[in-house]
Amino acid sequence: MRNHHIDLCGQIDFTRTDAMPLLARDAHFSFACNGCGDCCRGREDIVLSGFDLWRIAARLRLPPLIVARGFCRASIGTVSHLPVLRLAPVKENRNNCPFLTGNHCAIHDAEPLVCALYPLAQEISREGEVSYFLQPTACGGRVIEAKVEDYLSRYDVPAREQTDVRWALGCMELEDVVEQAEMLLSPVLVRRMQAKLWQALYFNYDYAQLFLPQLERNLDWLNGEIIKLTEYQKKQNNKSK
Ligand code: SF4
Ligand code: SF4
Numbered sequence: 001m002r003n004h005h006i007d008l009c010g011q012i013d014f015t016r017t018d019a020m021p022l023l024a025r026d027a028h029f030s031f032a033c034n035g036c037g038d039c040c041r042g043r044e045d046i047v048l049s050g051f052d053l054w055r056i057a058a059r060l061r062l063p064p065l066i067v068a069r070g071f072c073r074a075s076i077g078t079v080s081h082l083p084v085l086r087l088a089p090v091k092e093n094r095n096n097c098p099f100l101t102g103n104h105c106a107i108h109d110a111e112p113l114v115c116a117l118y119p120l121a122q123e124i125s126r127e128g129e130v131s132y133f134l135q136p137t138a139c140g141g142r143v144i145e146a147k148v149e150d151y152l153s154r155y156d157v158p159a160r161e162q163t164d165v166r167w168a169l170g171c172m173e174l175e176d177v178v179e180q181a182e183m184l185l186s187p188v189l190v191r192r193m194q195a196k197l198w199q200a201l202y203f204n205y206d207y208a209q210l211f212l213p214q215l216e217r218n219l220d221w222l223n224g225e226i227i228k229l230t231e232y233q234k235k236q237n238n239k240s241k
Contacts, residue, residue: 016123022131023120025149029134031119034141037103039118042095046087048072049167050201051160051211052112053085058207059110065203071098076194081178082171083198087112113164116155120148124168130161163212170219171201181226185233196225 016022023029048056050064053072057064068074073088089095099106105115113122123131132148152158178197182190200222205214 016121016133020121020133020135022123022133023148025132025152027148028145029120029148029151030143030145031134031137032139032141032143034139035103036139036141037100039139040097040100040105040115041089043089043097044073044086046097046112046114048085048087048112048114049164050205050215051163051167052114053202054205054207054211054214055110056107056112057205059107061207063203064205064207068202074198080171080175081182082174083194083201085202111155113157113160116157117152120151122164124165126169126172128165128169130165163215166212166215170215174219174222177223177226181230184230186236189229189233193226193229196222 053064053067056071057067060067062070068085071087072085075084075086076082077084087097087099090098097105099111105111117132119135119137120132121135123133125131132152149158174197178193181193185193200218204218205211
C-alpha cells in the first residue's frame with residue numbers, strides 16, 4: 001500500500017527513501033536558497049488537489065473549471081488511475097508558472113500546497129497520519145534554517161491539514177475502487193467514469209461555499225455513480241452471454 005505524497009516532485013507514485021527521513025514538528029532543518037525564483041519556472045510538476053483548485057478559484061472569483069481550463073494541464077495518473085491537475089507553464093513567457101508576475105506569486109495567499117511546503121514535502125498514511133520530510137534540492141545560496149512547525153505555520157499549512165488528510169484518504173480509497181471498476185468497464189464507460197471523477201474531485205465546487213462538505217457530498221455521489229456504472233456493465237455482460 002502506498003502513502004499519499006505531496007511533494008515538489010509532483011509524482012503521485014513517489015516513494016520516499018531512507019535519505020528523506022520524516023521530521024518531528026519540533027525538529028530543525030536547513031536548505032540553501034539564493035532567491036532566484038526558478039522554482040516557479042519551467043515546472044511541469046506542481047500538482048493541485050481539489051482543495052488547491054478551489055482556493056485559487058475563490059481567490060480569482062472564477063469557477064474551478066474555468067481556472068483549470070485557463071491555467072492547468074489535465075491527465076489521468078498512470079499508477080493512481082485518478083485525475084491529475086498540474087499548473088501549466090506558459091511557453092510564450094519563459095515557461096513561467098501562469099501565476100508568476102515578475103518575481104511575485106499573484107495568488108500568494110492561495111498558493112498550492114506544493115509551493116507552500118517547499119522544500120518540505122508531505123506524507124499522509126492510510127491511517128491519516130500527516131508527516132513532513134525535506135526534499136533534496138540542487139539549489140545553492142544563503143543557508144536558511146527553520147523549525148518544521150514554524151516553517152509550516154508561515155503559510156498556514158497546519159490549518160488546512162484536516163482537509164488535506166480527507167482529500168488524501170478519499171483519493172487512496174478511490175484508487176482501489178477505480179482500479180477494480182476499470183477491470184470490468186468497457187472503454188466508453190471508463191471514460192464516463194473519468195468524467196465523473198473530474199467533476200467530483202475538482203470541478204463540481206462552488207468557491208463561495210466551504211470545500212469539505214462539498215467534497216463529502218461529491219464523494220458520496222461518485223461512489224453511487226461508479227456502482228451504477230458497474231451494475232450497468234454487468235447487466236450488459238449478462239445480456240451478451
Ligand atoms: S529554492 Fe532554489 S530555485 Fe527556488 S528561489 Fe531558492 S534557489 Fe531559486
Ligand atoms: S503558484 Fe505561485 S508559488 Fe507556486 S509556482 Fe506559481 S508563482 Fe510560484
